[in-house]
Structure formats: structure tokens, C-alpha cells
Amino acid sequence: MxxxxxxxxxxxxxxxxxxxxxNEKYLGRDRPLVxxxxxxxxxxxxxxxxxxxxxxxxxxxxASRLLRALERKGLAATSGSAGEDGRVKHVRLTRSxxxxxxxxxALSDDLAQSMLEPLTREQAxxxxxxxxxxxxxxxASGIEMTPVDPYGPNAQWCLGxxxxxxxxxxxxxxxxxxxxxxxxxxxxxxxxxxLLASLFGESVGCGALRVLTPRMGEIKRLWVSPQVRGxxxxxxxxxxxxxxxxxxxxxxxxxxxxxxxAEARQLYRTSGYREIARFNANPYAHHWxxxxxx
Amino acid sequence: MxxxxxxxxxxxxxxxxxxxxxNEKYLGRDRPLVxxxxxxxxxxxxxxxxxxxxxxxxxxxxASRLLRALERKGLAATSGSAGEDGRVKHVRLTRSxxxxxxxxxALSDDLAQSMLEPLTREQAxxxxxxxxxxxxxxxASGIEMTPVDPYGPNAQWCLGxxxxxxxxxxxxxxxxxxxxxxxxxxxxxxxxxxLLASLFGESVGCGALRVLTPRMGEIKRLWVSPQVRGxxxxxxxxxxxxxxxxxxxxxxxxxxxxxxxAEARQLYRTSGYREIARFNANPYAHHWxxxxxx
DNA sequence: CGCATTTCCTGACTGTAGTCAGGTATTTCT
DNA sequence: AGAAATACCTGACTACAGTCAGGAAATGCG
Numbered sequence: 001m002x003x004x005x006x007x008x009x010x011x012x013x014x015x016x017x018x019x020x021x022x023n024e025k026y027l028g029r030d031r032p033l034v035x036x037x038x039x040x041x042x043x044x045x046x047x048x049x050x051x052x053x054x055x056x057x058x059x060x061x062x063a064s065r066l067l068r069a070l071e072r073k074g075l076a077a078t079s080g081s082a083g084e085d086g087r088v089k090h091v092r093l094t095r096s097x098x099x100x101x102x103x104x105x106a107l108s109d110d111l112a113q114s115m116l117e118p119l120t121r122e123q124a125x126x127x128x129x130x131x132x133x134x135x136x137x138x139x140a141s142g143i144e145m146t147p148v149d150p151y152g153p154n155a156q157w158c159l160g161x162x163x164x165x166x167x168x169x170x171x172x173x174x175x176x177x178x179x180x181x182x183x184x185x186x187x188x189x190x191x192x193x194x195l196l197a198s199l200f201g202e203s204v205g206c207g208a209l210r211v212l213t214p215r216m217g218e219i220k221r222l223w224v225s226p227q228v229r230g231x232x233x234x235x236x237x238x239x240x241x242x243x244x245x246x247x248x249x250x251x252x253x254x255x256x257x258x259x260x261x262a263e264a265r266q267l268y269r270t271s272g273y274r275e276i277a278r279f280n281a282n283p284y285a286h287h288w289x290x291x292x293x294x
Numbered sequence: 295m296x297x298x299x300x301x302x303x304x305x306x307x308x309x310x311x312x313x314x315x316x317n318e319k320y321l322g323r324d325r326p327l328v329x330x331x332x333x334x335x336x337x338x339x340x341x342x343x344x345x346x347x348x349x350x351x352x353x354x355x356x357a358s359r360l361l362r363a364l365e366r367k368g369l370a371a372t373s374g375s376a377g378e379d380g381r382v383k384h385v386r387l388t389r390s391x392x393x394x395x396x397x398x399x400a401l402s403d404d405l406a407q408s409m410l411e412p413l414t415r416e417q418a419x420x421x422x423x424x425x426x427x428x429x430x431x432x433x434a435s436g437i438e439m440t441p442v443d444p445y446g447p448n449a450q451w452c453l454g455x456x457x458x459x460x461x462x463x464x465x466x467x468x469x470x471x472x473x474x475x476x477x478x479x480x481x482x483x484x485x486x487x488x489l490l491a492s493l494f495g496e497s498v499g500c501g502a503l504r505v506l507t508p509r510m511g512e513i514k515r516l517w518v519s520p521q522v523r524g525x526x527x528x529x530x531x532x533x534x535x536x537x538x539x540x541x542x543x544x545x546x547x548x549x550x551x552x553x554x555x556a557e558a559r560q561l562y563r564t565s566g567y568r569e570i571a572r573f574n575a576n577p578y579a580h581h582w583x584x585x586x587x588x
Numbered sequence: 589c590g591c592a593t594t595t596c597c598t599g600a601c602t603g604t605a606g607t608c609a610g611g612t613a614t615t616t617c618t
Numbered sequence: 619a620g621a622a623a624t625a626c627c628t629g630a631c632t633a634c635a636g637t638c639a640g641g642a643a644a645t646g647c648g
Contacts, residue, residue, distance in 0.1 A: 116298065
């Protein structure tokens with residue numbers, strides 16, 4: 001473990017210095033770096049102020065001021081009420097804003113190329129491969145699990161995606177009404193729990209626990225965004241929910257799943273769950289599992 | 295190549311965000327980040343102000359002010375003339391400075407661990423391996439080749455290391471006096487050229503070109519610091535020197551090498567040099583090479 | 589409807605990072 | 619010895635990044 005730590009610290013040091021220098025040199029030419037990032041985040045299709053604030057992690061006042069700066073320079077335009085919610089403002093790039101974005105894009109490409117240029121063909125290939133791996137695993141390790149209120153907007157968004165996915169993957173379709181065995185209230189503390197997995201502020205997965213009997217819990221709504229599949233998020237959600245169950249003094253947790261969700265079944269099997277007989281009336285379930293918590 | 299660029303940009307984005315957040319959280323707790331880096335660079339054995347300025351890439355005024363700040367906080371002490379050069383000041387950590395450095399060290403370790411902690415054992419191992427590779431290759435790609443004055447301090451330092459290495463590797467030893475066939479003046483533009491390879495401002499290699507006849511050049515003093523061997527620095531130096539020879543309208547370049555420098559001979563062979571008969575009276579040479587420049 | 593909340597905005601403020609122009613010792617070059 | 623260069627310092631300044639308090643408009647809830 002000691003050697004790992006040293007390797008990571010060396011990585012941290014080298015990469016921070018190298019990327020810092022390059023970012024300044026290429027992207028911070030005659031514009032504050034945040035402004036470049038803001039332009040990038042607005043993107044060619046525009047965005048709401050709220051989205052920008054969240055993605056960039058900015059204070060609302062600061063974000064507003066940055067947008068005003070971009071407006072003054074004629075790069076972006078905020079249109080008032082876009083029909084839906086009159087408070088939410090939409091930002092789009094102007095014509096010259098688009099040009100500027102393309103310029104930033106080209107510079108980013110140059111930056112990337114400048115990293116490869118001094119290397120041999122073989123070294124370049126190895127660097128790209130290693131970077132891809134680091135990026136993937138760093139995303140995995142940056143994902144945080146936090147208990148949230150089931151009625152909050154992020155939770156609602158995740159659950160929405162979850163139901164959408166069921167609808168698209170079940171051959172027979174999915175009707176949310178037929179499965180409201182568990183109401184949202186059941187996922188609220190202190191009895192239940194709804195976990196959100198998020199990466200840089202963006203929700204990328206969820207999972208819920210509710211209490212069936214004083215000794216038994218049920219895990220439901222386990223979903224992982226397609227963007228981050230294969231990174232072990234599902235397993236971490238599951239383990240964290242089991243931990244929540246232990247804290248609630250539950251002796252075992254149960255869950256059910258649909259025939260067509262093979263990877264979920266695989267996850268449960270390799271996580272210490274054993275298949276049991278039907279324990280509920282869920283019309284969409286074909287397999288039932290249970291795990292005894294130590 | 296397009297795909298490579300995209301991968302690098304994703305890497306850049308993810309890593310900058312992740313390390314930025316972590317660095318702030320762990321190292322910038324109640325102290326400006328530069329101050330932490332300064333403490334780290336002073337280290338347990340102290341350093342001169344000049345070294346600190348170079349390693350951190352700071353303006354001299356700024357560096358001075360940071361040191362004053364550390365002094366005020368009782369973390370560092372600058373001692374005036376240390377015997378040698380009265381202008382150069384030496385900085386050392388005080389007792390509480392050492393304690394603070396240990397604290398920062400521990401935090402850096404925590405930071406490293408926090409990146410591994412959410413991952414499975416296997417993922418962690420892969421992340422460390424990939425990071426090691428990225429760090430290595432990023433160092434390689436960050437190395438810059440610049441022509442310098444042979445009498446400058448960095449050039450002198452590199453040449454010194456070069457001669458030291460010869461002395462330690464030649465079984466018969468090495469006497470600099472016996473080999474001053476090439477005086478430093480011959481490496482000055484516009485005829486000759488001395489290249490320095492540097493990484494983040496630190497010199498890590500050198501190589502020189504001098505003109506033998508109007509059509510023929512000679513490459514000398516090719517040296518690569520042990521820290522960066524295996525990264526292709528020698529080959530890049532060689533190629534850059536050949537380019538310099540081409541710009542001087544030379545038709546071929548020659549060089550000689552000692553029996554005991556096997557890796558150098560290997561480099562020359564794989565770079566298009568062919569072995570020729572003795573062309574000089576260098577008592578330390580056993581092999582002579584030539585390359586025709588197109 | 590009235591009140592709380594949300595979304596965005598503005599103004600005032602702080603801290604960090606860094607530059608630039610000069611100034612004083614000390615050393616090196618000639 | 620005198621001039622030029624070097625190493626460090628000081629003071630004044632700028633840009634960038636970000637926080638905090640509060641306010642106006644729109645929306646949601648009871």
C-alpha cells in the first residue's frame with residue numbers, strides 16, 4: 001500500500017503541473033479559464049443557468065456575473081422565460097460565441113496533440129491507453145453515495161430514468177401504476193433510505209431500502225446510469241444499502257428482479273444473495289433473492 | 295488520431311476536476327496551496343531560495359513574499375550567508391515547520407488513499423499501474439529541448455554530470471584534461487550548438503554539435519540524466535542535433551563512443567549510424583560512427 | 589388568496605496568485 | 619578598482635476566483 005501511495009502522489013504532482021501549464025497556455029490565452037469552461041458547458045445546444053451552475057460547481061452570484069461578462073462580450077445571450085418555468089433562464093451562444101467555442105475546441109485538440117507530439121508512435125499509443133484507464137477508474141472512484149430525500153429533484157430524476165429503462169427492457173413493457181407496492185414515503189429515514197450515486201454533482205445511479213418487517217428489509221429501485229456501467233457502482237450501492245440495513249438492526253434483506261435483467265441477477269449472486277421462493281406479488285418479478293446480514 | 299484526442303480531452307477534464315477538488319480539500323485546508331507546496335519543496339533538508347523559485351516556477355518577488363509569510367508563521371527560517379556565496383540564502387524548516395510538513399505529508403497520503411478507497415482491490419491495482427504509466431509518459435512528453443549558451447549555469451551543470459558519469463563508468467577512469475579536443479566555444483552558435491533537455495525547469499540531459507569541416511559535423515557530450523532514462527530523451531536529443539546539422543548545411547555527422555557505453559552504441563545503430571574507422575585521436579573512444587543526413 | 593420557496597440577479601467584499609519596477613547587498617568580470 | 623551581473627527583497631499593482639447578504643420576479647402550497 002505504501003508503494004501505491006507514492007505512485008499516486010507522483011502522478012498527482014506530475015499531472016497537476018503538466019496539465020496546469022498546458023491549460024493556461026492553451027485555454028487561458030486572453031480569457032479567464034472559468035469563462036472558457038462556461039462557454040464549453042453552454043455548448044452548441046445551450047443550457048439553463050441552473051445546469052451551468054451545477055456542472056461547474058459555481059455560486060449562483062458568480063455564475064450570474066460570468067454570464068453577464070459573456071453577454072457584454074457578445075458571446076452568449078440569456079433568453080427569459082422559455083415557456084416552461086418563468087424563473088429558469090436559458091442561455092445560448094451567439095454567432096460569435098459559436099465561433100469562439102470552435103476556437104476553444106481547436107485549442108483543446110492542439111493541447112491534446114502537444115502531449116503526444118514529442119512521443120514515439122508506440123509511446124503515444126501507450127499513453128492514450130493508460131489515460132483511458134485512469135480516466136475510467138478515476139470516474140469510478142469519484143462517485144459518491146449520499147442518502148437523499150426521495151421527493152428531491154435529483155432523486156425524482158433518477159427514479160424516472162429507472163422506470164424508463166424498465167419500460168424499454170421488459171418485453172411486456174412496464175406500467176408504473178402496477179408496481180407502486182413501495183411508496184416514496186417508505187424510503188424516507190429513519191425507517192427506509194434512498195441512496196443517490198453522483199459524479200461531479202451529476203446523478204448516475206440510485207438504490208432504495210424499505211423495511212418489510214422489524215427484522216427484514218427490501219432493496220428496490222437499484223439503477224445505474226449507462227454512462228458509468230462496469231465501474232462497480234451497482235455493487236457499491238448494494239453494499240451501502242446493506243450497511244444501512246445493518247444499522248437499522250435488520251437481520252436480512254430481500255429483493256426481486258425481472259427475467260430480462262441478467263446483469264442484475266449476476267450481481268446479486270456474486271454479492272452473497274441466494275435465490276428463494278416468491279415472497280411478493282410483484283407481477284414483473286421472476287426471481288427472488290435473500291441475503292442474511294452478519 | 296481523432297479518437298486519441300478525444301480520449302486525452304476526457305482525461306484532462308476528469309483529472310483536472312478530480313485532483314483539483316481533492317487538492318483543495320486536503321492540502322489547501324487553512325493555508326494557500328502555494329504555501330503548502332513551498333513547505334514541501336523546502337523539505338526536511340532545506341533548500342536555497344533560488345532552488346525553490348525554480349522548482350515552483352515563481353517570480354522572485356513572489357517567492358520572497360511567501361517565505362516571509364512562512365517566517366511570520368514560525369514555520370521556516372532563512373539563514374543569511376551560508377559560507378559559500380553571500381548572496382544565496384538558505385531556507386530551513388523550524389521545528390514547527392517540520393511538524394507541519396509531516397502533517398501535509400500525512401494529508402497527501404490520505405488523499406492518495408481516498409482515491410483508492412472506493413475501488414475494489416483489482417480496480418485499485420489497475421489504477422495504480424495506469425497512473426504509473428501516465429506519469430512516466432507525461433514526464434517524457436514534458437521534456438523540452440532548447441539550445442543554450444555552453445557557459446550558462448545549467449549547461450555547466452549538465453556537462454559536469456556528464457563528465458562525472460564518464461569517470462565512474464570508464465574502467466580506466468576519465469581525465470577531463472585529456473579530452474578537451476572540443477572547447478566550449480565550438481558549441482556556440484552560429485557554427486555549433488548545445489542542446490539542453492529540461493523537465494519542469496530542471497535540466498535532465500544535454501548534447502552538443504560542433505563543425506569539423508564545412509560539410510561535416512560532430513556530435514559530442516550526449517548525456518541523459520538517470521532519472522529520465524528509458525523515455526527516449528537520448529534519441530530526441532540526437533534527432534534534434536541532426537536537425538541542427540541539416541540547418542547548417544552539413545552533409546554528415548560523426549561521433550565516437552567508449553567501449554563501456556553499450557546503450558549509447560545501441561542508440562546510434564538504431565538511429566541510422568554506421569560504424570566507421572577511427573577518425574580522431576580521442577584516447578577514450580573505441581567505436582566511431584557516421585550518419586549521412588538527407 | 590397569501591406565504592414560503594425557488595431562480596436569478598446585484599453589490600460589496602475577501603483571498604489567492606502573480607506581475608512589475610525598482611532597490612540593496614554581494615560577487616564576478618575586465 | 620570599477621562596471622556589470624546576480625540573488626534577494628520591498629512596495630504597488632492587477633487579474634482571477636469565489637463568498638455573502640440581500641432583493642425582485644415567478645412559482646408552488648395550503
